[in-house]
Amino acid sequence: MKIMEDFHYWKFKRKIAPYLFLLPGLIMLSLFFFWPILNTFRYSFCKYDVITPPVYIGLQNYNRLLTDQSFIQALQNTVKYSLIVVPCLIVIPLFLALLIDQNLKYIKFFRVLYYLPRIMSLVVAGVIWKFMFQSDGVINSLLTFVGFGKVGWLSSPKVAIFSVAILTIWIASAYYMIIYLAGLQSIPVSLIESAKIDGASKFRRLWHIIIPLMKPYILTVTLVSTVGAMRVFGEVYILTSGGPGGATNVLTYFVYQRAFSFMKMGYASAAASILLGILIIVSIIYMYLFSKGEIK
């Protein structure tokens, strides 16, 4: 009898053990992650200034957002910025990965060099580029040197968003390069070699063999960099503060300002809910492709 009792106890323990292991982590995630997601939506229907308790006001925040020029501009800028950054981050890191995948002496040294911008904080990188982007800064100085005119990198409303994008690309390329590198190294060498023997040119090998095999990695980079572009904040905060004239104001910066400069928590939450909605759609696509094994 004792043995049977032990057996049941043991079986019970094995059954609840996984949940006991998961408990602390799930509490942390619920408290600091899932609960705030729900609250973002909840506060978006309220007027909330932190000092007095939230008051339910229905869809008023959303109605106001739709007529708020500065919100529309932030939404447009986020899309514009994504359209600049995402294609660049799909192509440039692939090129970099091909470079550092070569079988050459000292190649590891170059990998380290290419990764350096990524390791420094956004703040440091922001300081470096803010200085270079000044109207008498080194970039304009070089441009005049080779005979071009000065560019208002941070002062021209048309150019500023590109400057923000350049900073992002400079920092983030190395990250996607490493993802691509993992992909390139998973391609069997024999495949490339046999194509070489068949006389396929370098470009044809890239286009017909490497790129099709890299499809899952390209999809991964596309999705991850899209999410990255939607959440851009630091580059804007440090380089331009959303200026000039709101030309680089993005969704996250809009949320930040409404919440922490103007203390409009409800209104900020409504804007954040729209950002969350976009991110959730992208995540669902990501998870769908992930479950089908289309991405790594």
Add this chain to the structure above:
Amino acid sequence: MKFKNKNSKLFVQYLVLILVALIFITPIFWLVSNSFKSMNERLFTYPPRLIPQQPTLNNFREAIDLVNIFRSTFNSFVIAISTVALNLLFCSLTAYPLARMNFAGKNGILILILATFMIPTQAIIVPLFILVQKMGLVDTYAAVILPLGITAFGIFLLRNAFITIPGELEEAARIDGCSEFGIFYKIMLPLVKPSLAALAILQFVTIWNRFLWPMITLRNVEIQTLQIRLVKLARGLFGADWRVLSAAAFMVAIPVIIFFLIFQKFFISGVTEGALKQ
């Protein structure tokens, strides 16, 4: 003839590698150069000058004061170390059953955790701040440490490590009467030490470099991290000179660069291990 061709091909290969490297490192050199330039030297010269004419350390002296370097380095250090410790604890506990046990709801939990990859702090920052404020944590280290104490990246990195351990070890221990927690703590955890180390190293730098969340929750100057101090300097709150700002940025960057050079292999392989291989 053949030999000559091969050499010129090599030359081109290295030339491209070096030119691309210049794009990545020239801006860093430019920062270092400016941080050593004296106040007598003009910064906005035409053409630009990379080597300082009269190198000086004065900018660093001023930057040390402005950034309150000793205090803020200490703050950054406390926050980074504690966050790493929490991540090792919570991520390994969470990753272990997801890798080695079968139970109802496992896939649902995996998908939920995967979703956290995609939702950044920026999108939930308002309620997160309100929560931390209600918990009375504003202006404490815990305000930064707790919300960052578990990450999907860490969970997936460790899950991949736990999955690769052969099952026999576990069965043998179970037959010997080892408890489930005992198996985890005494057998499994030591076997994934390399991944724990990788997680610690990668997380340390990530946390060290973060600024948005710490900036929002740490308002008291005495408790602010290096990045917060630097970002305030960069936004011109103290009207600092570019030379001093460069010196400050260089000082903030240098420990991380050294840390990276020591542990670089973790960075170049680690990115893929956590997020990508399922």
